[in-house]
Amino acid sequence: MGESGTRGLSFGEIADRYDRFRPVVPTAALDWLLPDGCETVVDLAAGTGALTRRLVDRVRDVVAVEPDPRMREILARNCPQARLLPGTAERMPLPDGQADALLISMAWHWMDPQRAMPEIARVLRGGGTFGVLWNYRDLSVPWVAELVRFTRALRARESGQGGTAPAPSRDVMDPPTGSVFSPLVEQRLPWQMPVTAEELIGLMGTDASAIALSAEARHAVDERLAEYLDDELGLSGDRKIELPMACRCLRTTRNPDAAP
Numbered sequence: 679m680g681e682s683g684t685r686g687l688s689f690g691e692i693a694d695r696y697d698r699f700r701p702v703v704p705t706a707a708l709d710w711l712l713p714d715g716c717e718t719v720v721d722l723a724a725g726t727g728a729l730t731r732r733l734v735d736r737v738r739d740v741v742a743v744e745p746d747p748r749m750r751e752i753l754a755r756n757c758p759q760a761r762l763l764p765g766t767a768e769r770m771p772l773p774d775g776q777a778d779a780l781l782i783s784m785a786w787h788w789m790d791p792q793r794a795m796p797e798i799a800r801v802l803r804g805g806g807t808f809g810v811l812w813n814y815r816d817l818s819v820p821w822v823a824e825l826v827r828f829t830r831a832l833r834a835r836e837s838g839q840g841g842t843a844p845a846p847s848r849d850v851m852d853p854p855t856g857s858v859f860s861p862l863v864e865q866r867l868p869w870q871m872p873v874t875a876e877e878l879i880g881l882m883g884t885d886a887s888a889i890a891l892s893a894e895a896r897h898a899v900d901e902r903l904a905e906y907l908d909d910e911l912g913l914s915g916d917r918k919i920e921l922p923m924a925c926r927c928l929r930t931t932r933n934p935d936a937a938p
Contacts (some may be wrong), residue, residue, distance in 0.1 A: 693748040697756070699880030701813045703783055704869045707925050708732060711809035720801060721765055723785035727753040727760070733781075734759040741784055743770050743776070754878045765792035772801050779807040787811045787850040799858045804934030809927060810853060816868065816922035820913070827841035834889050836895035841866075852928060858937075860928040867927065870920040877914045878921065879903050 689858065724742035726749050733740045740760040744750050756763050764770050767782075767789040780790045780798055782789075786907070798808055803897050813904050817823045852862060873881065882888065888896060907913040 679842070685850065689713060693726055693746070693752050695880055696749070696884050697728075697752045700728045700784075700884055701871055701876060701881065701923060703729050703732050703813065704867055704923075705732075705812055706867050706869070707927050710754060710865050710867075711779070711781060711807065711811065711927055711929055712736065713779055713807045716807075718777045718779075720772065720777045720780040720838055721760070721797075722770070722782045723788065724753060724760075724762075724803055725749050725783075725892070727757045727782060728860075729783040730757050730760050735778075741772065743772075750756045753864050754870070758836060768795055770801055774800050775803040777806055779809065780810070781809045781856065783811050784813060786812075786853065791854055794858070794933070795854060795858070799932055799936075802805075802932040806931060807929060808853070808859060808932065809929045810927055811927045814924050814926070816924045819922045822922055824910075825906075827925050828906055829882050831885065831898045833891060833895075836891055836898055853930070855930050857933070859932055862928050862930050865927045865929070867925040869923050869925060872918045872922050873921050874916060874918050875904060875907045877920075878907065878913070881921075 716736075718734055719737045719740055719893045720738065721727075721733060721742045723729050724744040724747075727742060730740060730753060730867055734757060742757070742760045744753060744762070745763040745764060745766050746786075749765065750762055753760070763771050779875055781804055802808060815822050815826060817826060855862060864911050882903065883896060883900060888899065898927065904914070911919065
């Protein structure tokens with residue numbers, strides 16, 4: 679079992695929070711990623727269905743593939759229009775040439791590229807689109823960068839690492855295309871996510887470093903973060919602010935004549 683079936687399963691431990699607070703995929707990203715005339719799309723590592731729920735409004739046949747049963751339970755409840763299958767990037771229970779498009783949102787870093795890319799190529803039809811996207815808080819905005827720094831320090835202290843923590847590495851290899859896929863094309867899309875204090879705390883709590891904490895430690899971080907948001911941003915109760923986000927998208931096409 680690859681990364682999508684081991685470390686990635688830890689997200690299922692807080693699946694309800696993940697479902698409630700993870701950001702949606704901006705419409706502009708789907709406009710750019712989905713090919714014209716797309717009839718079947720696979721949402722790989724679908725989680726609780728943040729992307730799936732956007733796809734069912736646009737594509738006739740949506741297949742959500744997700745390894746974690748706790749995630750699948752929530753996805754099935756919230757998005758019954760999609761076909762839901764257990765599976766990983768390295769092994770999908772789908773026939774050859776099934777999909778016009780296959781998309782991965784916020785999960786490529788859990789996958790084994792050398793095993794996943796041939797499987798993705800197998801599932802896509804010739805000329806089909808493979809797309810990957812990441813939704814990030816925009817750290818080029820000073821108050822967002824300071825919020826993230828403060829939250830990392832809280833988590834480090836609660837985990838026994840002291841009061842500081844290094845920024846997580848984003849040196850994740852982009853999907854290797856080889857001879858099977860066309861060269862990657864990239865698009866970066868800024869957008870705004872309206873959030874209350876509760877929603878922002880919940881979103882921060884879906885980071886991998888937050889999920890690694892005990893439930894008690896997560897609660898302590900949430901409480902301290904609520905105080906910070908009130909003191910520094912005046913954010914509490916039902917008041918909302920616009921959280922600057924950035925969506926990075928990559929797109930490639932499966933070469934019709936290449937064997938996976």
